[in-house]
Amino acid sequence: MTKSTELNILSVSDFTRNVKSVLEYNFPSVWVSGEISNLAMPRSGHWYFTLKDDRSQVRCAMFRQSNQRLTFTPNEGMQILVKARVSLYEARGDFQLIVDSMEDAGVGTLQRAYEQLKQKLQAQGLFDSQHKQSLPEIPRCIGIITSPTGAALQDILNVLERRFPALPVIIYPAQVQGDSAPEQLLHALQQAQTQALCDVLIIGRGGGSIEDLWAFNHESLALAIHDCPIPIVSSVGHEVDFTICDFVADVRAATPSAAAELVSPDQEEWLNWLYGIEKQLSTHIERHILSLQQQLQWQYKQLKHPGRYLDEISQRIDDLSARLEQHLKLQIQSRREKILTLEARLQQHSPVHQLKHQQTQLQYLQQRLQHSLQPHFEQLQQKIASLAREMDAFSPLATLGRGYSLVKNEQDELIKSTTQLKKGQQVKVLFADDQALMTVDKLTPLRKT
Numbered sequence: 001m002t003k004s005t006e007l008n009i010l011s012v013s014d015f016t017r018n019v020k021s022v023l024e025y026n027f028p029s030v031w032v033s034g035e036i037s038n039l040a041m042p043r044s045g046h047w048y049f050t051l052k053d054d055r056s057q058v059r060c061a062m063f064r065q066s067n068q069r070l071t072f073t074p075n076e077g078m079q080i081l082v083k084a085r086v087s088l089y090e091a092r093g094d095f096q097l098i099v100d101s102m103e104d105a106g107v108g109t110l111q112r113a114y115e116q117l118k119q120k121l122q123a124q125g126l127f128d129s130q131h132k133q134s135l136p137e138i139p140r141c142i143g144i145i146t147s148p149t150g151a152a153l154q155d156i157l158n159v160l161e162r163r164f165p166a167l168p169v170i171i172y173p174a175q176v177q178g179d180s181a182p183e184q185l186l187h188a189l190q191q192a193q194t195q196a197l198c199d200v201l202i203i204g205r206g207g208g209s210i211e212d213l214w215a216f217n218h219e220s221l222a223l224a225i226h227d228c229p230i231p232i233v234s235s236v237g238h239e240v241d242f243t244i245c246d247f248v249a250d251v252r253a254a255t256p257s258a259a260a261e262l263v264s265p266d267q268e269e270w271l272n273w274l275y276g277i278e279k280q281l282s283t284h285i286e287r288h289i290l291s292l293q294q295q296l297q298w299q300y301k302q303l304k305h306p307g308r309y310l311d312e313i314s315q316r317i318d319d320l321s322a323r324l325e326q327h328l329k330l331q332i333q334s335r336r337e338k339i340l341t342l343e344a345r346l347q348q349h350s351p352v353h354q355l356k357h358q359q360t361q362l363q364y365l366q367q368r369l370q371h372s373l374q375p376h377f378e379q380l381q382q383k384i385a386s387l388a389r390e391m392d393a394f395s396p397l398a399t400l401g402r403g404y405s406l407v408k409n410e411q412d413e414l415i416k417s418t419t420q421l422k423k424g425q426q427v428k429v430l431f432a433d434d435q436a437l438m439t440v441d442k443l444t445p446l447r448k449t
Helices: 003-007 012-026 104-124 151-163 179-193 217-226 245-246 257-261 265-300 307-346 354-391 395-399
Strands: 030-040 047-052 055-061 080-091 094-104 142-144 170-174 202-206 234-238 405-410 426-430 436-440
Touching: 012 080, 030 055, 055 080, 055 257, 080 104, 094 104, 104 217, 104 245, 142 179, 151 170, 151 202, 151 257, 179 202, 179 217, 202 257, 217 245, 234 245, 234 257, 265 307, 265 354
Parallel strands: 055 094, 142 170, 142 202, 202 234
Antiparallel strands: 030 047, 030 080, 047 055, 080 094, 405 426, 426 436
């Protein structure tokens, strides 16, 4: 028996093939997260990169038929989550992962949380159409829940100004992005319900990433929208963006501008409708007059002598004509008064009254603020005066005022001992109210008692 048979010696190819089989059998599919490095994208369309964390790394390959399904392009340093098969590249004996799918780690986590909450609320029936409320045909007031500085608010206001400028609008400001955004949106919604001034609400913001829109995927906000007695139009992001609020709301608008179109009547359409009614009425009257004229002409043709009968018929015709004219005038006057009444009602809904009320309330709050701050300012002034008196007691000028003086040399340095002086030296002596320039004639030691 040969030595190779006794030791069961394998070739390198056989060994790597066996190891590959073992790896692929025991790890058919795994999820791994990490950071991309050494990313290579050759012309073949396949991607090769290293997936690493702070302690380890592993080579990865994602072939073209898999990476073509991605909706994003990875880059160096990106945190990702991959579903892969464990394998071995036999040519080099390198351990590697064959990636079948890839997700942005941050977006993937949010997307899974979004899908879980969506399924939960859908199972509870919050998305059912039977719970949806109809929007009012002509609202008496519109409430807007959004950021007061966002472009979405300006888009909504511009559309409302164009379509129906007399329609009152109340803005309930709230952050639409960040950790505190869900709480502020919920507070604004509760405030709108408490005031009960609006018969339709718009809640939303402009477009952004899934992280930017995440405040509108909050469960508490979704439950509050579902329970709100006021019809709500959700307008979050662009047409392709969907949030939990969109599914719970009574109506979902593709954009904030589209939401404004949905809740507001078109002033031009209403005016055209009124003009149409007036035109129909005029046409009807004209036809009625023409019909009467035709009847009159026919009656005239039927007239026979004698003249007295003719005179009576003529008088009756004149009477009917006068009554008809009077009736038509009354009808036209009634229609005009109705139109004027509608115009007056439109004027009553002007936002000018609301602005005057807000200005009065602002002046009242400013007066209250001024009155509340005045005692505080006086207390601070008294405290400052007391501290100034205490500081003055420790001031060097106060010491000089008690009869002491300071001696400085020509360099303006304080002299504390006669050892710093010499005969003929000029010194500066500072008193409480002035200073004097002196010359040292003699140094005499101080006798100690």
